[in-house]
Amino acid sequence: MMEALFWDVQAWRNPFKKNIGSGASPAYFPTFGPAVGAVNRGIEGGISIASIILLVGGLLKFIFIPANSNFGLILSVILFILAGYALSEKINVQRYAVFIPMLAFFIWYFVFDANYSLVFLLYYLLVVGIVLAIFAVFSRGASVRPELLGFVPCLFFFLDLGMIPFLVEYLNLQITPLMESLILWMPWWSLLGLLTLPQQVSTNTFINGLVGLLKIFGIVYLIFILITPAIPDLGHYSQEGLPTAAELAAAQERVTEKIPKKENPFISNMYCLFVKGEYGNIQRCVEQRQEEQERIAFCEDKVKPITNQVQRDKAYETCLKEEAEKKKKEALQAGGTIDRTIRIPTEAKVVIRSESLPKIYVPDIPFPFEVQIANPRQQEIQMDVACKFKKKIGTDYVLGKVEKGALGDFISFRDQTYASQFLCIPQGELNGTYTLEVDLQLLNLQTPSRLQRAFIGNVPEAEKKRLEQEIHSVIREEEALVPAEFAGIYFDLGHATNEVIIENKVVVEDGKERRYKPILLRANIKNLGNGKILKIHNYHIDLPNFQVDRPACLDGTIDEKMIEAYTAGIPLPVCFITDYPLELKQPPQDIGWIAQEFEAQLFYDYQVTARETITVMPQVMPQ
Amino acid sequence: MKIALSLARLVTKVFVIQALVLFLMTGCISSPPGPGDISNYKEGVSDVDISLLQNAPPREVYPGSDFRIIVRLKNSLGYDAQDVSVALAGNFEKYISLSSRVQKAEGEEPGALKGRSLERPEGEEAFVEFDAKAGSLFLNAEEQQSPFIVKVSYQSALEFADTICINPNLYATYDSGCTVQSKKSYNGQGAPLVIASLEEITLSGSPGEVEFRLRLKDRGNGRVTWAELISAKVGAKELRCSFELDSGKKRIFHPQDNGEALLICRLPIDDPASYATAIALQFTYSYEASETQQLKIVNVQR
Numbered sequence: 058m059m060e061a062l063f064w065d066v067q068a069w070r071n072p073f074k075k076n077i078g079s080g081a082s083p084a085y086f087p088t089f090g091p092a093v094g095a096v097n098r099g100i101e102g103g104i105s106i107a108s109i110i111l112l113v114g115g116l117l118k119f120i121f122i123p124a125n126s127n128f129g130l131i132l133s134v135i136l137f138i139l140a141g142y143a144l145s146e147k148i149n150v151q152r153y154a155v156f157i158p159m160l161a162f163f164i165w166y167f168v169f170d171a172n173y174s175l176v177f178l179l180y181y182l183l184v185v186g187i188v189l190a191i192f193a194v195f196s197r198g199a200s201v202r203p204e205l206l207g208f209v210p211c212l213f214f215f216l217d218l219g220m221i222p223f224l225v226e227y228l229n230l231q232i233t234p235l236m237e238s239l240i241l242w243m244p245w246w247s248l249l250g251l252l253t254l255p256q257q258v259s260t261n262t263f264i265n266g267l268v269g270l271l272k273i274f275g276i277v278y279l280i281f282i283l284i285t286p287a288i289p290d291l292g293h294y295s296q297e298g299l300p301t302a303a304e305l306a307a308a309q310e311r312v313t314e315k316i317p318k319k320e321n322p323f324i325s326n327m328y329c330l331f332v333k334g335e336y337g338n339i340q341r342c343v344e345q346r347q348e349e350q351e352r353i354a355f356c357e358d359k360v361k362p363i364t365n366q367v368q369r370d371k372a373y374e375t376c377l378k379e380e381a382e383k384k385k386k387e388a389l390q391a392g393g394t395i396d397r398t399i400r401i402p403t404e405a406k407v408v409i410r411s412e413s414l415p416k417i418y419v420p421d422i423p424f425p426f427e428v429q430i431a432n433p434r435q436q437e438i439q440m441d442v443a444c445k446f447k448k449k450i451g452t453d454y455v456l457g458k459v460e461k462g463a464l465g466d467f468i469s470f471r472d473q474t475y476a477s478q479f480l481c482i483p484q485g486e487l488n489g490t491y492t493l494e495v496d497l498q499l500l501n502l503q504t505p506s507r508l509q510r511a512f513i514g515n516v517p518e519a520e521k522k523r524l525e526q527e528i529h530s531v532i533r534e535e536e537a538l539v540p541a542e543f544a545g546i547y548f549d550l551g552h553a554t555n556e557v558i559i560e561n562k563v564v565v566e567d568g569k570e571r572r573y574k575p576i577l578l579r580a581n582i583k584n585l586g587n588g589k590i591l592k593i594h595n596y597h598i599d600l601p602n603f604q605v606d607r608p609a610c611l612d613g614t615i616d617e618k619m620i621e622a623y624t625a626g627i628p629l630p631v632c633f634i635t636d637y638p639l640e641l642k643q644p645p646q647d648i649g650w651i652a653q654e655f656e657a658q659l660f661y662d663y664q665v666t667a668r669e670t671i672t673v674m675p676q677v678m679p680q
Numbered sequence: 681m682k683i684a685l686s687l688a689r690l691v692t693k694v695f696v697i698q699a700l701v702l703f704l705m706t707g708c709i710s711s712p713p714g715p716g717d718i719s720n721y722k723e724g725v726s727d728v729d730i731s732l733l734q735n736a737p738p739r740e741v742y743p744g745s746d747f748r749i750i751v752r753l754k755n756s757l758g759y760d761a762q763d764v765s766v767a768l769a770g771n772f773e774k775y776i777s778l779s780s781r782v783q784k785a786e787g788e789e790p791g792a793l794k795g796r797s798l799e800r801p802e803g804e805e806a807f808v809e810f811d812a813k814a815g816s817l818f819l820n821a822e823e824q825q826s827p828f829i830v831k832v833s834y835q836s837a838l839e840f841a842d843t844i845c846i847n848p849n850l851y852a853t854y855d856s857g858c859t860v861q862s863k864k865s866y867n868g869q870g871a872p873l874v875i876a877s878l879e880e881i882t883l884s885g886s887p888g889e890v891e892f893r894l895r896l897k898d899r900g901n902g903r904v905t906w907a908e909l910i911s912a913k914v915g916a917k918e919l920r921c922s923f924e925l926d927s928g929k930k931r932i933f934h935p936q937d938n939g940e941a942l943l944i945c946r947l948p949i950d951d952p953a954s955y956a957t958a959i960a961l962q963f964t965y966s967y968e969a970s971e972t973q974q975l976k977i978v979n980v981q982r
Binding site: 434648650 | 818
C-alpha cells in the first residue's frame, strides 16, 4: 500500500545499481505517475471507502449537524480531506497530486485568512505554481490533471459552508425555487461522494449493484431538486473581502431562516406519484403539498412557545385553518404582496380555553375568554367585546354580557401588547349544545401600505432599456407592500399592471400635446385577516402634487353596504393621472430617473370572532 | 560517468523548465512601470476605475444616522478626462437623503483627472464625497434594503495612429513599394472606446480613391454617450470621413446596441506609385459607467 502512495521505491533505493551494464531503462528514474499495479490491487481492498464515507458522512452531517457550529466546520474539514482521497481514487492517480492544491488552498484560507491582496497573491501563487510545476515536470505532465482536479474539493468546501446563501445575501438576489432547493436540500459532500464512487466498488456483484442503484437514486434526486427555473442574472457585486468560514455559515443560517420551510421536493414528488397517484397533474400536486408543508412548519414554529400540550394542539389547529384561509384569499387578490420587513404586524385574537368553560349551567355562571392584542406601532386602539351563545341547531341564541371589571364600555389602549381576560355571562338559561361566539371589535385601526415607482423623461427606446436595467436593480418590488394586518389598500400606479417605470412620453397631435401612454391609479381594499371589516372611516392614497381626473380615487369613505357586498376585495374608484410634478417628468440628465415611494392609509374598524362549541346541562338539584 | 551525465541532464532540464515557468509568471504579472520605464499608455482597454472606500458607506446603517458615501476614482486611461462627474441614483427621496446627488471630481484641475503618462504612471486619483443621512424605516419594519447606483461620466480623447500602405494599382503584380494590408486589428488605444479594426479598400476610378473603414467598439464596462471625430489625416492630407456614408456625420450618439459604430473615410489618390504613410485620427467621446452598491437600513432594536 505504501508503494502505491509514492513512486516506485525500489527505483530510488537502487538507482545506481539498476542500470549498470543494462543500458537505459524506463524504470530507471522514479516516475510520479500512477503506480498502476498498486491501484489495481486497491480496488479489491475497498479503496472506495473514502467515497462511501463521504456519501454517508456528508448526508449525516447535512441532516444532523447545524451549519453554523464549530463541530460542523471540523466535520467539513474532515470531509474535505476525505474528498481528496476519494477524488484521487476515482481518477486513479497518486494522492499527493490532488492534495497539493488542496493543501495550498487550506493554508491560504485558514492560515492566511484568505488574503487576496495582489502582492501576497503574487508571491503565494508563484510558490504554489513552482511546487506544482516541479511535480508536473517529474511526472512528465501526468500530475497536471489531478493537480487541477484538486481544486474541486475546494469548491465543494465553499459550497458546503454556504457559498450560495452568501452570494444571495451580498448580491441581494431573489431567492428562486432553484436556489431554495440548493440551499436547503443539497448535501454537497454526499454529492461528491456519489460522483467519485468507482464503477466497481467490490468483487461482490450484489454490493456493486447496490452502489449502482444508489448512484441512480442520487441522480434522480438531483433531477427532482433541480427541476425548477435557472438562477437569474447576477447584478454587480462589490465586496470588501472574501468571506471567512464563519461568515459563510452565518449567511447560510440567516438565509435559511427567511426561506419558508417546505418539504423536500423529492419527497413531494414521490408522494404525488406513488401515494396520490397524480400522474397527470404532478406539478400542481407538488405545489399544493409544498404549500401544506409550509403551513405546517409555520404553525409548528408559531405554537412552540405554548407549554400546555392541549392549548398548543388547539392553537396549532386554529393556525392551520387561518393560514389556509389566508392562502385562499391571497389567490383571489392581485396587485399586492405582504411586506415581510414588518415581522411583527398588528394582530388580535380571542382565545377561548375549553377546559375553563363550565359544563353545568347555573345563573350568572361566567364563561371566561382572553383577548390578546399585539400593537407594535402603539396605535391608539379602542376595543369592545361582545358574546352570545348560538344554538347548534336552529337560529336561536342567548345573549351574553361581558364583564369587564372596572373598565368602561370601550377600552382604549396604546400599549405594544394587550392581554386581558373577560367573562361572558349568559343572559338566559343554557341547556344543550351551543356555539359560544365572542366578537372583538377593534376601532380606529390604521394600516399604511406603500408602492415604489421610477419616473423617466421622454427618452429614446434604447435609453429606456438601459435605464430599465438600472431601475430594476434598485426597485425590486413591483407590487404594493402591505403589512400582514387585518386589512389594507393594495394599489397600483402606472401605464400597465405592475409596471415599475412611468415615462413622460408625449406625442403632438393637431398642435396639442397628448400623453403617449396614460397613467392609471387602481386600488382596492382587501380583508387580510379572518374577521370582518366593520367600517371604513377613510382611505387615502398620497400622491403629492399629482392631479387626477376623479378625486374620489385618492380620498374617500366606503359605504357599509358596499363593504358587505364584496367578499374578496372592495374596489376603489379608478382614475387617470392628468398631471404630475415637473421634477418627475424631467429627471436630471446625469441620473436619468427618479424613484418615488407612495403611501396609502386605511382607517377602519375591524371585528375578530372566536367560536367554541360547548355543551351545557342545567344543574340537577338534589331531591 | 553515464550516471553523472544523466543526472546532469535531468538537473538542467529541471532548471530550464523552472526558469521558463518563472519567466512566464513574471511576464504575465503586470507590475507598475518604474520611472525609467517607457510604456505606451495609449494601448489596450482602460477606463476610469470606480470603487467605494471601505465603510463609506457602512454595510448597515441605522435610521437617522449620518454617514458618507465616498467614491474613489482613478483615471487609468491613457488620456486626460474632463467633466468628470459622479451621480448617485436610488430611492433617495424616502430612505436616504443626500447633500447632493451629483458632484464633480476634484483632481489637480476641477472636474478633470489626468490620465496615465510618464509623469504619472498610475493615473490621477480623486475622492468624491457625498454626505448622507438614513431616513426612517417604514412603520416598524426591521430593515430596508436600499441599493443605489454610482454613475460616473466623463469626456476624454482617443488617438489612433498606424502606418498604412497606399497602392493605387489594383492589378499590379510587381511593385517595389509596400504591400497593402486589407484588414488590421487592434487591441485598443488606452480607452474604453477602441478602434478595433481598420479596413483599407482601394476603389478604382479616375482619380482613384482609398476607402478606410474603421470599426469603433465600446469595450469598457459602461457605454459611450457620444463620439466625435476631431481630425483624420493620412500623412498631411485630410481625410473625408463620416459615421454614415456620404452624410458627413462626424458625431454619433449611442453606438448601436452592440456598442459598435463604423467610420468611413475616403482619400483621393494622386500618386501612381505605392507608398507607406501614417494614418492618424483623433476623437473625443463621452462615457458613462455605473456600479450598483448595497446599503441596508436596520432597526436599532434588532
